[in-house]
Amino acid sequence: MRARPTAALALLTIVAALGACTNNKKTDDESGVDTNRQATGAIASDPKDSMGPAADVPGATKGGTITIIRQSKISHLDPQRTYSFAGLNASQLFSRRLTTFKDDGQGHVTLVGDLATTPGTDVNKDCKTWQYTVKDGVKFEDGTPITAKDIAYGIARSFDLSLTGGPTYIQEWLADTPQYDTKFDFKNNKSALPPGLSVPDDMTLKFTFNKAHCDLPFAASLPATAPVPAAKDTGTQYDAKPVSSGPYRIAKNEAGTQITFERNTSWDPATDAVRHQYPDTFVWQFGPDPVTQTNRIIADSGADQTAVSWEGVDSSLISKVMTDQTLKSRVIQAPTPQHYTLTINNQRVTDLKVRQALNYAVDRDGLIKALGGSSLAAPVTTLMPPSTIGWKNYDAYPAGKNGDPAKAKELLGGTEKELVLAFEDDALGQTTSTFLKGNLEKAGFKITLKAIPADSFLDETKKKDNPWDVYIGSWGADWPSGAAILPVLYDGRAIKADGSNNGASYLNAPALNAEFDRVLAMPTDQQGAEWAKLDEKIMREYAPVVPLYVQVTTTVHGSKADGFFIDSIFGNVSFVNAYVKQ
Incomplete structure (x- = not known):
């Protein structure tokens, strides 16, 4: 095997490319979300960089x-x-x-x-x-x-x-x-x-x-x-x-x-x-839905003055929050690498034409509007998000912004295909699954919805013998390289009876598995373009999922809390700098 370059070079190559690959454009309703944000980085070579204490956060106080x-x-x-x-x-x-x-x-x-x-x-x-x-x-x-x-x-x-x-x-x-x-x-x-x-x-x-x-x-x-x-x-x-x-x-x-x-x-x-x-102290409080979270924090009363919403602003309230100038200093908004798919259980849906029909059927524009608009999501047709090194845009199943039901029906041969769609029983899962059910049924599918408790959804869908045909999945790369996306999600050799990290698609193609080995054996700085080629090959030859969108995070916090930011790796609220204003 050829030796790969040092981790220092790998990180510099990967992180310098973050954001540079994307061709997303800001639109009027995105309220200034910089989806073209240029990310940079390095690996600490001096041990002093790994020691503390962390630099003080300006204005931060204890208590x-x-x-x-x-x-x-x-x-x-x-x-x-x-x-x-x-x-x-x-x-x-x-x-x-x-x-x-x-x-x-x-x-x-x-x-x-x-x-x-x-x-x-x-x-x-x-x-x-x-x-x-x-x-x-x-x-x-x-x-x-x-x-x-x-x-x-x-x-x-x-x-x-x-x-x-x-x-x-x-x-x-x-x-x-x-x-x-x-x-x-x-x-x-x-x-x-x-x-x-x-x-x-x-x-x-x-x-x-x-x-x-x-x-x-x-x-x-x-x-x-x-x-x-x-x-x-x-x-x-x-x-x-x-x-x-x-x-x-x-x-x-x-x-x-x-x-x-x-x-x-x-x-x-x-x-x-x-x-x-x-x-x-930090308190994680569970139960309130995103509408309740947002309204509580907007109201800014009592303990909610030092609270932050994890799920973010609910779609029904996004316009209200983004146009209220009094909330401007309390809104956090940033693009993320989190990538959502309609994941297909390839063990159950074995007909490639059915999987291709699903790709033609999906109305991404309608889904994004249902989710709250482009302040919360951006459409994607690739397996890797635009923030990935070497990312190349393509659409293997061009169906326009709103899908092509006629093409989907053609692939189904005029028959109605029955599928069970599993989803997390939270607000996002309910909104997404309800929209997709209506969308897919217009294209010749009959969809039965199955709600799964959100806290057990990952464990249940990763069981090899799970009884569902499709499910709403998401993946955020553990670092911004195809190496942390494609082989992790689509290498069939990782499938186990329980705890599979194969992205729950259960795709297992020996020729594809060999391709993963080939690319992983290459020098890291040469892998980006190869991952992009493999991304397209997987979609055209196997169609194991339907890429849906990448997430934009928009959340709000109380007036007496500060120091929050959207972390660059996972795209969620970070607490390492959080403090209460005294």
Whole structure:
């Protein structure tokens, strides 16, 4: 295998291209959303960049409570199971990783060491052997020092298939197979480590891969590398109250209702280049729908003066919010890399013509209007979002802005095709599924809707034998490269009985799987154009999903809260700089 370039070059290449590839244009109702925002970045080469304390936020003061209002509970708090956007952003409060992104909220990011002193050392300059040194002074919430063994144990437990939900990059790379559980049985070897992972001493962690993996520093920024004290691992019950390594700890978890975080007195800001500890407490409050969230925060009364809406401004209120000048200073708005699809279960919908008919049938313009307009979404016909390096625009099934029902019916051969469409039972899922049902039935389909609880939707659709034909899916790349999108979602070798990270499309084409291997073996700076070609090939030859839109985030916060921004990696509200105005 050809060696890939260093991670430093990979990050510079990837991040410099963010935004530069998009051809989205601002329209009158976007209220100044800069969908052409140029993003830049670097990888920290000086260990000082990975040390704290994080730069002070101008005007920030200590004290008070920040409330995050969300309709449904967070799927998982267990760091090895965390993969939802809410979970990823919430985990920044209490769960540190080997690396993390320092983000200014304007698209400028730097990969730094988090628990580690640097983003990683490519020992032999071939991306096969990586070494990390743990920082002095990092501790669990009880004051116990965090060691390399604790981080290694966290990674080892991610091999346990009963702990489903989290990313699987590192497991697959260490095992050298998507069926990583066949190489290491955590349940029966809890004191052992998976192949390729070693702990030379208390402060050193070493990864040894059979193949080059220059993306490890990026994958290490996901909470799968969070430390877990073995003595306090309660398996699936660890979800309720994982041990903190960050600036906040879980004080109270009222299942499905509210989670209260309080300051972790064992967190040392001198070790942390990213996070602050301004508020006394953070409260995640679950239940209110987006309309209620928005109206409460607009009203700006009591505790809502220091609250922020997680779901963002409801579509029915977007015009009101964007035209109210008194709210201007409280609105946060930015484009995101989050990509939505009508995902097709390729095990159940095996006829390519049916999948192509679905692509012709969809009325993207109508869907975006139903969602609230271009202040909230932009149409897309590609598998990768425009912010991806090497992205190339194309439309494999040109049907105009509103779809082509006649072409869809032609492909169906004049027969009515019955499909079950599963969706999350939140406001977004209900709006999207209702619109798509009406849209698709005009094109010759008969659609039965099936609501799935939002907090279990990912787990249920990732079960290989799930009984649904299509579902509304979304994906935000873990870093802005096709490597974090196409093979993750469409490599059939990653399909498992439970916990599949194959994007729930269950596409498994050996020729395509080989293409993933071919591109991943190329130097990173040559991969962009190849991912773009493969993007189009997948859509034309397999049509495994219907690309729908990319999200624009627009949310609002109370008058006595500040420091929020839309993070550049996942496109959701970040809390690392949040504070209460005193």
